[in-house]
Amino acid sequence: MIKSGKDIIFASKLIREGKLVAFPTETVYGLGANGFDAKAVAKIFEAKKRPSFDPLILHISSTEQLESVFKTPVPALITRLAEKYWPGPFTIVAPKSRKVPAIVTAGLKTVAVRMPKHPVALKLIKQAGVPVAAPSANLFGRLSPTEPEHVREQLTTIDYLVEGGKTNYGIESTIVSVNGNNIEVLRHGAITPEQIKTDFPDTNVSISSTENHIQAPGQLKSHYSPRKPLYLLDEMPDEIPEYVRLMLFEPHEVPEGVEQRIRLLSDKGDLLEAASNMFTVLHDLESDPEVEQIYALKVKTEGIGLAIMDRMNKAAYRYSTLASDDEIQI
Missing domain, CATH: 3.90.870.10 (DHBP synthase)
Structure with missing residues (x-):
C-alpha cells in the first residue's frame, strides 16, 4: 500500500x-x-x-x-x-x-x-x-x-x-x-x-512534424488512454446509447432526453477550464460500471484546442476514430 x-x-x-x-x-x-x-x-x-x-x-x-x-x-x-x-x-x-x-x-x-x-x-x-x-x-x-x-x-x-x-x-x-x-x-x-x-x-x-523519431515525452501516437473504448466525433450524434457518455468541451445542443449521458467540461465554453477537467472526467468514466464506451466531440485545433486534440487523438488512437454519427455502432 x-x-x-x-x-x-x-x-x-x-x-x-x-x-x-x-x-x-x-x-x-x-x-x-x-x-x-x-x-x-x-x-x-x-x-x-x-x-x-x-x-x-x-x-x-x-x-x-x-x-x-x-x-x-x-x-x-x-x-x-x-x-x-x-x-x-x-x-x-x-x-x-x-x-x-x-x-x-x-x-x-x-x-x-x-x-x-x-x-x-x-x-x-x-x-x-x-x-x-x-x-x-x-x-x-x-x-x-x-x-x-x-x-x-x-x-x-x-x-x-x-x-x-x-x-x-x-x-x-x-x-x-x-x-x-x-x-x-x-x-x-x-x-x-x-x-x-x-x-x-x-x-x-x-x-514538429517528426513521427518516427522521439525527441521528447508524449510524442508516441498512442498515449493517455482510458481502459474503455474512446471515439472522437466530428459532429453531434443523433442518438446516444445508454451505455455511452459523451464528453463536450463546450456547450452544444444535444438530442432530447440524453442530458444525463453528457459530460460538459466547461459550461462557459472555456477550453482552458475544459482541458483542466479532461483527464479527471476520463478517469471517472473509465471507473463507472454503467459506461461501456466514451464519445468526445472534437474542438478546433487552435489555441489550447491544439493541446486538447493532441491528447484526445493519442487517447483514442488504439480505437477507431469516427468521422460522423452514421458510423457509430449502436
Missing part, C-alpha cells in the same frame, strides 16, 4: 536516498526520482512499465540549475524562455550536460527540463537539492493523474505520495526544442505556438 501525506521534508529525503516519490505539479502528478542517479531513475521505468526509449523530463527549482542540466554555455534564448515562462507548464529541450545520465534522455544528446509552478513541487525539488526526473505518475500509456486518487489506483510499488489536491491545468506541459534562433514545438500544452510567436517575434517558431 502506497504511503501518502504532505511531508515534503520526508519526501525530499526519500529522493536523495534513491527512492520514488509522486507529487503534484500544476499540470499533472509526477513520479519523481533523483535525476542524477541512474539507478533511481531506472525505478521510474519499472514502476510505470515505461519503455526505455521514451525520455523523461528533469524538474528544477531555480534557473541557477540550468548549467548543471544543459551543456554550457547555456544559449541566451533558453535563458529568455526560462525568464518568460518559468515557473510554469513549459519544457525546454536542448543539449544535455555530462551530469545527466543517459537513462534520463533515452540515450539522446538532449534533455528536457522545466521548472514547475506548483508550490509543493518547487519546495520538494529545492529541498531535495537535485534535479528531479519525473514523468506523469501513471502506468505507461494510461490516463494522466490529476488527483491523488488517480496515482493510488495505478501505482502501488512507489515509496511515497505527496498529496496536493487536484492539479490546475490538467494537461502536460508544452515542450519545445531550441536550436540557434529556432523554437520547435514538440508537444502542445497551455502555452501555445501563437503565444510563443507573440512573445518572441525575433525567433523562428515551428511545429
Whole structure:
C-alpha cells in the first residue's frame, strides 16, 4: 500500500536516498526520482512499465540549475524562455550536460527540463537539492493523474505520495526544442505556438512534424488512454446509447432526453477550464460500471484546442476514430 501525506521534508529525503516519490505539479502528478542517479531513475521505468526509449523530463527549482542540466554555455534564448515562462507548464529541450545520465534522455544528446509552478513541487525539488526526473505518475500509456486518487489506483510499488489536491491545468506541459534562433514545438500544452510567436517575434517558431523519431515525452501516437473504448466525433450524434457518455468541451445542443449521458467540461465554453477537467472526467468514466464506451466531440485545433486534440487523438488512437454519427455502432 502506497504511503501518502504532505511531508515534503520526508519526501525530499526519500529522493536523495534513491527512492520514488509522486507529487503534484500544476499540470499533472509526477513520479519523481533523483535525476542524477541512474539507478533511481531506472525505478521510474519499472514502476510505470515505461519503455526505455521514451525520455523523461528533469524538474528544477531555480534557473541557477540550468548549467548543471544543459551543456554550457547555456544559449541566451533558453535563458529568455526560462525568464518568460518559468515557473510554469513549459519544457525546454536542448543539449544535455555530462551530469545527466543517459537513462534520463533515452540515450539522446538532449534533455528536457522545466521548472514547475506548483508550490509543493518547487519546495520538494529545492529541498531535495537535485534535479528531479519525473514523468506523469501513471502506468505507461494510461490516463494522466490529476488527483491523488488517480496515482493510488495505478501505482502501488512507489515509496511515497505527496498529496496536493487536484492539479490546475490538467494537461502536460508544452515542450519545445531550441536550436540557434529556432523554437520547435514538440508537444502542445497551455502555452501555445501563437503565444510563443507573440512573445518572441525575433525567433523562428515551428511545429514538429517528426513521427518516427522521439525527441521528447508524449510524442508516441498512442498515449493517455482510458481502459474503455474512446471515439472522437466530428459532429453531434443523433442518438446516444445508454451505455455511452459523451464528453463536450463546450456547450452544444444535444438530442432530447440524453442530458444525463453528457459530460460538459466547461459550461462557459472555456477550453482552458475544459482541458483542466479532461483527464479527471476520463478517469471517472473509465471507473463507472454503467459506461461501456466514451464519445468526445472534437474542438478546433487552435489555441489550447491544439493541446486538447493532441491528447484526445493519442487517447483514442488504439480505437477507431469516427468521422460522423452514421458510423457509430449502436
